[in-house]
Amino acid sequence: MDSEIVLRLDRKTAEDLYGTLYEVGEHIAAGAPMTPPTHDEVERLAQVLRDLAHSLGRRCNPYCDHV
Numbered sequence: 001m002d003s004e005i006v007l008r009l010d011r012k013t014a015e016d017l018y019g020t021l022y023e024v025g026e027h028i029a030a031g032a033p034m035t036p037p038t039h040d041e042v043e044r045l046a047q048v049l050r051d052l053a054h055s056l057g058r059r060c061n062p063y064c065d066h067v
């Protein structure tokens with residue numbers, strides 16, 4: 001499939017991503033409070049965002065030269 005994107009995640013990052021998406025969903029659906037992420041969670045999720053941006057052909061920040 002031409003438009004398929006594959007991201008490989010270690011287990012910790014996958015757990016962080018699952019937890020964040022779940023909490024965002026509950027927050028949007030029912031106003032549930034969101035738990036502030038730890039520093040390590042922020043670091044792992046920021047890397048996911050950078051990787052996803054690059055996979056989509058987007059810059060990860062205004063100065064990005066990775067694409």
Ligand SMILES: [Zn+2]
Pocket residue numbers: 050054059060061064065066067
């Ligand atoms: Zn970049």
